[in-house]
Amino acid sequence: MARVTIIDVAKRAGVSVASASRALNGLVASAETVQKVRAAAAELGYTADARARSLKLGRTQQLAYAVADIGNPVYVDMMSAIERVVAASDYRLVISSTGDADATVELVESLRRGFVDGMVISPLRVTDELVAAISEAPVPVVVLGRMPDDSGTDTVMADSTRGMGLVVDHLVSEGRRRLAFINGPEDTTPGRFRLDGFRRAVAAARNVSSIEIAVDDFTIAEGYGAAVSLLQERAGEIDAVVAANDLIGIGTLHAADDLGLRVPADLAITGVDDTELAQVSRPGLTSVGLGAAERGRLAAELLLARIAEPGRPEQTVTVAPTLRVRGSSVLRAPHTVTAFPREASA
Amino acid sequence: MARVTIIDVAKRAGVSVASASRALNGLVASAETVQKVRAAAAELGYTADARARSLKLGRTQQLAYAVADIGNPVYVDMMSAIERVVAASDYRLVISSTGDADATVELVESLRRGFVDGMVISPLRVTDELVAAISEAPVPVVVLGRMPDDSGTDTVMADSTRGMGLVVDHLVSEGRRRLAFINGPEDTTPGRFRLDGFRRAVAAARNVSSIEIAVDDFTIAEGYGAAVSLLQERAGEIDAVVAANDLIGIGTLHAADDLGLRVPADLAITGVDDTELAQVSRPGLTSVGLGAAERGRLAAELLLARIAEPGRPEQTVTVAPTLRVRGSSVLRAPHTVTAFPREASA
DNA sequence: GTGTCCGTTGGAAACGTTTCCAACCCACAC
DNA sequence: GTGTGGGTTGGAAACGTTTCCAACGGACAC
Numbered sequence A, B: 001m002a003r004v005t006i007i008d009v010a011k012r013a014g015v016s017v018a019s020a021s022r023a024l025n026g027l028v029a030s031a032e033t034v035q036k037v038r039a040a041a042a043e044l045g046y047t048a049d050a051r052a053r054s055l056k057l058g059r060t061q062q063l064a065y066a067v068a069d070i071g072n073p074v075y076v077d078m079m080s081a082i083e084r085v086v087a088a089s090d091y092r093l094v095i096s097s098t099g100d101a102d103a104t105v106e107l108v109e110s111l112r113r114g115f116v117d118g119m120v121i122s123p124l125r126v127t128d129e130l131v132a133a134i135s136e137a138p139v140p141v142v143v144l145g146r147m148p149d150d151s152g153t154d155t156v157m158a159d160s161t162r163g164m165g166l167v168v169d170h171l172v173s174e175g176r177r178r179l180a181f182i183n184g185p186e187d188t189t190p191g192r193f194r195l196d197g198f199r200r201a202v203a204a205a206r207n208v209s210s211i212e213i214a215v216d217d218f219t220i221a222e223g224y225g226a227a228v229s230l231l232q233e234r235a236g237e238i239d240a241v242v243a244a245n246d247l248i249g250i251g252t253l254h255a256a257d258d259l260g261l262r263v264p265a266d267l268a269i270t271g272v273d274d275t276e277l278a279q280v281s282r283p284g285l286t287s288v289g290l291g292a293a294e295r296g297r298l299a300a301e302l303l304l305a306r307i308a309e310p311g312r313p314e315q316t317v318t319v320a321p322t323l324r325v326r327g328s329s330v331l332r333a334p335h336t337v338t339a340f341p342r343e344a345s346a
Numbered sequence C: 001g002t003g004t005c006c007g008t009t010g011g012a013a014a015c016g017t018t019t020c021c022a023a024c025c026c027a028c029a030c
Numbered sequence D: 001g002t003g004t005g006g007g008t009t010g011g012a013a014a015c016g017t018t019t020c021c022a023a024c025g026g027a028c029a030c
Helices: A006-013 A017-024 A031-044 A050-057 A073-088 A101-113 A128-135 A160-173 A189-204 A220-237 A246-258 A276-280 A292-308 B006-013 B017-024 B031-044 B050-057 B073-088 B101-113 B128-135 B160-173 B189-204 B220-237 B246-258 B276-280 B292-308
Strands: A062-067 A092-097 A119-121 A141-144 A154-158 A178-183 A209-214 A240-243 A268-272 A286-289 A315-319 A322-324 A336-338 B062-067 B092-097 B119-121 B141-144 B154-158 B178-183 B209-214 B240-243 B268-272 B286-289 B315-319 B322-324 B336-338 B342-345
Touching: A006 A017, A006 A031, A017 A031, A050 B050, A062 A073, A062 A101, A062 A292, A073 A092, A073 A292, A073 B073, A073 B092, A092 B073, A101 A119, A101 A128, A119 A292, A141 A292, A154 A292, A160 A189, A160 A240, A160 A268, A160 A286, A160 A322, A178 A189, A178 A220, A189 A209, A209 A220, A220 A240, A220 A246, A240 A246, A246 A268, A246 A276, A276 B276, A292 A315, B006 B017, B006 B031, B017 B031, B062 B073, B062 B101, B062 B292, B073 B092, B073 B292, B101 B119, B101 B128, B119 B292, B141 B292, B154 B292, B160 B189, B160 B240, B160 B268, B160 B286, B160 B322, B178 B189, B178 B220, B189 B209, B209 B220, B220 B240, B220 B246, B240 B246, B246 B268, B246 B276, B292 B315
Parallel strands: A062 A092, A062 A119, A119 A141, A141 A154, A154 A315, A178 A209, A178 A240, A240 A268, A268 A286, B062 B092, B062 B119, B119 B141, B141 B154, B154 B315, B178 B209, B178 B240, B240 B268, B268 B286
Antiparallel strands: A092 B092, A286 A322, A322 A336, B286 B322, B315 B342, B322 B336
């Protein structure tokens, strides 16, 4: 059962291949031709070959999402938001997980193959090589994260500073004064900016002391390990743990539990990203959402917009954080604090 | 900066296009030609165009994963397992989320476009139309789930019967005798087989009574709602809830918590899939893993094997379940029970 | 010197589309 | 009757590869 091509359709309809193509694509063609061609196509069960179409048109109708860490639910949230936008726009979504920094650069460079029309990338680490690769990419790239100011790429950012501000202010308003920050790797984009946000917020608060530690990975296991050491050695010195993401927060929650500390009575704990994990843990993990789904959606839309209009000015969009207060930080009924949205373009 | 094609490379190397192609692809060519062509390609930064290559070769070097419900972590586990295999084999992975049954059929039919070389599909509902579409697909399709016996498609199945058996046996051995099963939609593959497994297990046990209810979706919210009603109306009649998946289990856990029932003292709760959610909830949710990651891996490998050797006999592989005992069902230290692996081919 | 064989090469076809361009037809105006 | 113009049409080129096939050249045997 050989492939049905447009040549077969044209023959059956008694018209030229050119006319068949025009009729099927809604270009200029007489009503009669359209009717004949449609009928022939239907009878033969014709579907245009995506490979041939891609070659001829120079586009694949595919977009890529380069995901940093597929084990982290926050990236899954982003991905599904992206998938929704992409599918609704008649594109397909190609998923690639970026390994280390070198592999990420390679991935961006592989865009030269022309297998997608554009890419959304959420890199964990933004190296100079990566910035260079992105600027030389033959198709549009939208970055979920931070880029140098003059990079000239569409960017969607989280507002880590205000996010951490919401967390710290909340803890302070709950009477916590001695905070410990458990960060992930500090050479990553989230690690760097969340630490920075934490420091600013602490500096702005009165009578608040803080200590900072960092772990090698944004995972539950790493968070648990670090929290156990921290709580064993310095439990008396702190009354709240600010985790750099939900996974570390969950790890800390478990560590506190295993060490017999009562949460939130003895220790308040907060996370970042407001993933489903924070929602289902008991007590619920207070967490500041940085709008992962929203960022994913915006990135995908920015990408589509740029493909549609390559000359448009680059945009940098920042998504407002939302604090979700749950049982891990407060005994009262939980509530929600949303920062005002902010948006900027360059 | 126009695309650099193999024609440019050939010119620069002073050879024909045919020779350039052969040299780059490691076909017959003299050492000298290879050297010249490689040098030219490197100087020009040549990369073969995936679109042209796809058309000529009739394959795209892409595989698709049609995921039933991207909001359920178990499918994310499958997806990342698939991604790993696919990426390691020099293929790309295209993700499509299948909506309802009609959309799923459409998706399979869209394989006629030739945008991928094969597909792994995990359909929630297997309709006759879907079976027909799969059997007529122009590229190999591997099904994660159940297919009619004579469908002649490679299939990777979970062993729901034994999985539910492990759960029920565990509860019974913990002294539970009055079980409630909260199922998801019963017209889905998991709904049907998990219910069936539950019934068999209960029938095989002594002195065990059971009730069954079903909800409209395998979600936390649905599980919570159903559990609240169930526990309010019939809390006295049951001592354990067997949830059809972890999401429903988590919902039940929260419902019990909110209603002041102690877990596991008053009520034991179990889930299915052994997702990260079961692991992080407190108490941990006892859950029987059906080998999602393993099934994903096997499906991807089966697909690659069939592409490599189209004539090979169809295979049906069943992955053994593993019971993960956690605090939601037992006060003793948790433990793990693995069923023996089983494999069958047709 | 002629013939044979093998390794290498280049021209051209092919993959299935879309689209350029010239040709055509017909209606209408002059 | 001739000319003009708009709407349709078909042939052929083009997208960038890979691969078929015929031709070439040199080495070797006779």
